[in-house]
Amino acid sequence: MALQFSATNPEHPAFLLELPWHLPLEEWPEKHLVTLPRGISRHVVRYARAGSDVVAVKELAERPAVREYELLRTLARLGIPAVDPLAVVTGRTGTDGGPLEPVLITRHLNGSLPYRSMFETTMRPSTVHRLMDALAVLLVRLHLAGFAWGDCSLSNTLFRRDAGAYAAYLVDAETGEVHNQLSTGQREYDIDLARVNISGEMLDLEASGALHPSVDPIAFGAEICQRYEELWSELTRTSVYPAGKYHYIERRMRRLNDLGFDVAEMQIANSPNGDTITFVPKVVDAGHHQRQLLRLTGLDAEENQARRLLNDLESWMATQEDYAPGDPLGARAEVLAHRWVREVFRPTVRAVPQDLRSTMDPAELYHELLEHRWYMSERAQLDIGLEAAVADYITSVLRRPEAEVPMASDSP
Known part of the structure; x- marks a missing residue:
């Protein structure tokens, strides 16, 4: 079989061809390798220079290599922190003509470290706790996206410093689904594996x-379970409020926004006797709302503006007679969205x-008005209508002599 590359970018095979694919990874010459900290792996892994990139090359059988490649591509589309898949190389043969194992190629994550390298000098307990926080957030993000990891551990994670905290990235998706x-059982299985693996590490x-x-x-292994459950509960629990x-x-x-998550959809329902309302959020990672607002309304806004406008749109939709409970962004969504704009x-x-x-551009102005209504409602401890909020905003903010009207958004 001839050497074959399955790649996400047609430019990648051009510089990957320069690597010595006719040799097992363990025998690659030093001139091709880059010395970087490596974690523990059940497979042979090497860091190599390919063009201007540093890549991680892992030997494994063809079926799991292709499967992991596709899973990593899926995680990239979902916006989940994970290594970037570049290619799968099959059809390798040695200098003696014998077959060599295929390889999976991923881009090296700049500035990242495996956990063992971070423990080369004894880390303070507070720093280790921050690693657990980062791993819990990663696991929650995976589960929200419907990804069962199947082998959550420190060894299968890379960590990046992030302004006093850490960000965790998935490295090994071989066992993922x-x-x-x-289901609750699938999540609990992942969490229990994480507890056992981390305690062992x-x-x-x-x-x-x-x-x-x-x-x-x-x-400490048990702590990942506690931190995960606390975050999962905050992101997914049902809230009941007075009408x-x-x-x-x-x-x-x-x-939820302060925790780094956005509300993509929400269900709002009144109780049978009308004295309470139930709120169920559907939480996603950031980066989703700008496209959704543009699709539904034609409004082009910055991400934070889009999040706020969509929240207002969905709250308004829940008050309409032709709203479909449980499907706020379903078949009627565009009709209702354009009515909300109008x-x-x-x-x-x-x-x-x-x-x-x-x-001020319209999206930024509307956001400011919603903010003003929010603060008025908090002070009054009751809902203030948008019309009253606009009137007060004009008087107390825009017409105030010392008022500085915010600059227009940079959105096109």
Whole structure:
């Protein structure tokens, strides 16, 4: 069989061809290799220079190589932090004509380290706790996207420093599975594996003298479960509020945003006797709302603006007679969205005199008005209508002598 590359980018095989594919990875010459910290792997892995890129090359059988390549591509489309898949190379033969194992090629994640390299000097317990936080967030993101990891561990993760915290990236997707939605059992299986794997890795560090003496390896392995469950509960729990307290919903969404997650959809339902409302969020990673707002309404906004406008749109849709509970962005979504633009968004923006809004684009102005309504509702502890909020915003903010009207957004 001839040497074959399955690649995400047609430019990649050009510089990958320069690598010595006729040799087993263990025999690659030093001139092709890059010295970088490597974690523990069940496969042979080498870092190599290919053109201007540094790539990780892993030998494994063809079927799991192709499967992992496709899973990593899926995670990339979902916006999940993971290594970037470049290619699968099959049809390798040695100098003696015998077959060699295929390889999976991923781009090296700049600035990242495997956990063992981070423990070369004894880490403070607070730093180790931040690693657990990062891994818990990664696992929650995977589960929200319907990805069952099947082998969550420190060894299968890379860590990047992130302004005093850490960001975790999935490295090994070989055992992963993608579903529309994970069951409780699938999530619990992943969490239990993480607990066992992490406790084992911590015991190994303790035996080598690289673990701080105050850290209990078994208790620390259990901590990932606790941190995961706390975050999962906050992101997915159902909230019940008194009727009329719709600003409580926005307060909950703000907490979710502060955790680094966005609300893509939400279900809002009144109780049979009308004294309470139930709120169920569907949480996703950031980066989703700008495209969704443009598709539904034709409004082109920055990401944070789009998130806020979509939240308002979905709250408004829930009050309409032709709203379909449980399917807020389904078949009727575009009809309702265009009605919201026509009946709510545009009239609200136009209620602000032209000379006072000339330096602000419509999406930013509407966002400011929603913010103003939120603060008024919080102070009054009841819902303030948009019309009243606009009138107060004009008087107390825009017409205030010292008012500085925000600059227009840079969105095209």
